[in-house]
Amino acid sequence: KAGVTQTPRYLIKTRGQQVTLSCSPISGHRSVSWYQQTPGQGLQFLFEYFSETQRNKGNFPGRFSGRQFSNSRSEMNVSTLELGDSALYLCASSLQGSRSYNSPLHFGNGTRLTVT
């Protein structure tokens, strides 16, 4: 079974621009979660989608948004980029959602975003 695929792997943007990141989950997984990883803050939860509905949301500004399509693929958008948005953005899929028993997260390799 193919793993979680994230594109692109690397991205360089300038302040004020917007960016869209893509995530294809493992086949059969209905839940997709997004995390921001930085050396100082660790893994911070952005949001989780299940069957096209946002199920949970972390404590991030409205500039961060996402969506999930009917094939479970997900996109994350960040508008009006700031220097502090530079991070590794990780997508993870799970069978029934991150809060469910026996439904661990399977992470992709991430998208490394650099904002200059």
Place this chain on the structure above:
Amino acid sequence: GQQVMQIPQYQHVQEGEDFTTYCNSSTTLSNIQWYKQRPGGHPVFLIQLVKSGEVKKQKRLTFQFGEAKKNSSLHITATQTTDVGTYFCAGPESGGGADGLTFGKGTHLIIQP
């Protein structure tokens, strides 16, 4: 909101020594999960504990979930260079909530041969 703390932040050990990382949550967890991230890689699921006081073993790794379901530990016996990486605990708050899985900041294990 829920906070998950991990200590220590960094741990240097000689190859062959034991290693333990501790995880504490500010709220009761419905379950605790452990992940490992190798340098340059992505987190990989290791195990999930659900029951109060549960202990599970995977070869040299022993995982424990506290009686109050607010703390957990991971112990590695006789570390090897392949154990290098960052170990994260994560858990959903018990009783539901709007947050997804909350991760601790991780313990970086550095092994000196």
